[in-house]
Amino acid sequence: MTSLPPREAAAERGTLMSVADTVIDVRDLGLVFETPDAPVEALKDINLQIRRGEFVTFIGPSGCGKTTLMRIIADLEQPTSGTVTVNGVSPHEARLQRAYGYIFQAAALYPWRNIQKNVELPHEIMGVSKAERAEKARRYLDLVGLKGFEKKFPFQLSGGMQQRASIARALSFDPDLLLMDEPFGALDEITRDRMNEELLRIWHETKKTVIFVTHSIDEAVLLSTRIVIMSARPGRIVEVIDSDLPAERNLETRESPVAQQLAHRIRLGLKAGHSYDEVR
Amino acid sequence: MKQGPAGWMVNKLLPVATVVAIIVLLWYVLAVALNWAQVSERLAKESDNPPVSAIVAGTWEMERPVLPAPHQIAAEFSKTVFETRVTAKRSLVYHAGVTASATLLGFALGAVLGIVLAIGIVHLKVLDRSLMPWIIASQTVPILAIAPMIIVVLGNVGLTGLVPKSIISMYLCFFPVAIGMVKGLRSPDPMQLDLMRSYNASAAQILWKLRLPASVPFLFASLKVAVAISLTGAIVGELPTGASAGLGARLLSGSYYGQTVQIWSALFMAAFLGMVLVYSIGGIERLTLGARGQAAGAR
Numbered sequence A: 001m002t003s004l005p006p007r008e009a010a011a012e013r014g015t016l017m018s019v020a021d022t023v024i025d026v027r028d029l030g031l032v033f034e035t036p037d038a039p040v041e042a043l044k045d046i047n048l049q050i051r052r053g054e055f056v057t058f059i060g061p062s063g064c065g066k067t068t069l070m071r072i073i074a075d076l077e078q079p080t081s082g083t084v085t086v087n088g089v090s091p092h093e094a095r096l097q098r099a100y101g102y103i104f105q106a107a108a109l110y111p112w113r114n115i116q117k118n119v120e121l122p123h124e125i126m127g128v129s130k131a132e133r134a135e136k137a138r139r140y141l142d143l144v145g146l147k148g149f150e151k152k153f154p155f156q157l158s159g160g161m162q163q164r165a166s167i168a169r170a171l172s173f174d175p176d177l178l179l180m181d182e183p184f185g186a187l188d189e190i191t192r193d194r195m196n197e198e199l200l201r202i203w204h205e206t207k208k209t210v211i212f213v214t215h216s217i218d219e220a221v222l223l224s225t226r227i228v229i230m231s232a233r234p235g236r237i238v239e240v241i242d243s244d245l246p247a248e249r250n251l252e253t254r255e256s257p258v259a260q261q262l263a264h265r266i267r268l269g270l271k272a273g274h275s276y277d278e279v280r
Numbered sequence B: 001m002k003q004g005p006a007g008w009m010v011n012k013l014l015p016v017a018t019v020v021a022i023i024v025l026l027w028y029v030l031a032v033a034l035n036w037a038q039v040s041e042r043l044a045k046e047s048d049n050p051p052v053s054a055i056v057a058g059t060w061e062m063e064r065p066v067l068p069a070p071h072q073i074a075a076e077f078s079k080t081v082f083e084t085r086v087t088a089k090r091s092l093v094y095h096a097g098v099t100a101s102a103t104l105l106g107f108a109l110g111a112v113l114g115i116v117l118a119i120g121i122v123h124l125k126v127l128d129r130s131l132m133p134w135i136i137a138s139q140t141v142p143i144l145a146i147a148p149m150i151i152v153v154l155g156n157v158g159l160t161g162l163v164p165k166s167i168i169s170m171y172l173c174f175f176p177v178a179i180g181m182v183k184g185l186r187s188p189d190p191m192q193l194d195l196m197r198s199y200n201a202s203a204a205q206i207l208w209k210l211r212l213p214a215s216v217p218f219l220f221a222s223l224k225v226a227v228a229i230s231l232t233g234a235i236v237g238e239l240p241t242g243a244s245a246g247l248g249a250r251l252l253s254g255s256y257y258g259q260t261v262q263i264w265s266a267l268f269m270a271a272f273l274g275m276v277l278v279y280s281i282g283g284i285e286r287l288t289l290g291a292r293g294q295a296a297g298a299r
């Protein structure tokens, strides 16, 4: 790189105030999957900026590319066009810096490890000392309300508890970003509500930047600071809605008029995306 | 469910005992049928019209019967197992021990070879494509055809006794281990692999912390098959050498001299040894998986 004037150089490194706030910058992103029969255009013309501390939710019909977009951000999938930067660097470099805490729909705990050892896994891989990783695991299991279950094996825990363990595992190494792909999709309504409350509390305590995928409008309303509505074939962003809900929320907040209004807007957005699909 | 001693008798012992009783009964009938011709011929020389009861009794007491009666085998078994010093050449335990050591050495070598091959195949596409066809081809060659060659070739370089037999065992038993381990090492689901990638784990870390632990149940299933055919390999390895010790040697010398009773008791010893080996692996499996909370009962 040739020498840049100081301001640009600083911006390049992402240290300027306005830029520093942007954690994720997605520009003109597209991804076409080459499949044996026909190419699948999974994502098209995606532009999205996410600031530090935001809770951004992707919502849209099945197959609209929510998972794919998240996987591109996490460097688990490569785009065919456009660029993504994470903290000013490529997703690959961000992955090398271990910037991602990825939480899947299933807890993906290793059945041969007890809960404590499961949470210690990322630390083992990152070469953290035995004492320190044990301490971290205990602290974060406590944070997600699993104190006393350290020695249990995954099969001895309910689905909700397993997912809590996987959240503890993702948070415990203090990643920059929390990527959650339908983390509560497999849980019953009551457990899901409880997990939503927990997640709100954890998000307030840790101030993490969260990207969250869901099919539930309720969940999107309750959790998000911003909601990204997507449509399928090709996967595009239809609308981005800023939530005007107060920062302090609980399950009852969903019944407030502001929340009802927000849910309505999401529903309209999803409908618009859908009708576009039908016109084609 | 808990069951008392009476319940155990009815549920476990009774079916087994019934089957054994039926087999023994059929065996006696079969012994009469197969040995009839010889016995009646011999008795006909002594008297004109030998009684049927005498012929039947005769078929169960021949020295070299076509098919020995169960009590003859039991007598020979008990004589060569319990009434002979373990170190004596006539002791069946001694011969079983010789075969067992070749079996275990071959099994250990084969297991290591199988695991190493599987790790290579899973990690290197080149190996997957180049090695797999050869591995499969190696198993289509009848072991009876190559066993003598292995013995001769190794004998030429001065290797005799235990090692050539173990090599034949290894040749047979690395195969199920390799196949099972490839499947096991590939068993982690994409999510668990993605998780490792998101931690930026190295291939070695993925192997140690994910692939190998995930493959353990597959490994044990293959090891049970492998140990059984390792025993077959060791016995086959004892046949072409004219070995003086081992269950294979007992089978061979038995067939030279028409000692069918000896052959059958060696066969029973081989079956017993095979069972002990397979159940031992099963025991280790339960201990290992039990320690990880994956025991069959705990699932």
Ligand SMILES: Nc1ncnc2c1ncn2[C@@H]1O[C@H](COP(=O)(O)OP(=O)(O)OP(=O)(O)O)[C@@H](O)[C@H]1O
Pocket (backbone or CB within 6 Å): A033, A034, A035, A040, A041, A042, A060, A061, A062, A063, A064, A065, A066, A067, A068, A069, A235
């Ligand atoms: N590896 C792949 N190869 C080919 N096509 C793929 C691949 N992964 C995803 N797709 C396709 O890309 C599109 C987007 O998939 P994606 O999983 O991102 O959708 P999604 O919005 O997460 O759906 P869901 O809500 O059901 O999870 C789908 O049409 C899917 O079939």
Ligand SMILES: [Mg+2]
Pocket (backbone or CB within 6 Å): A066, A067, A068, A181
């Ligand atoms: Mg998805």
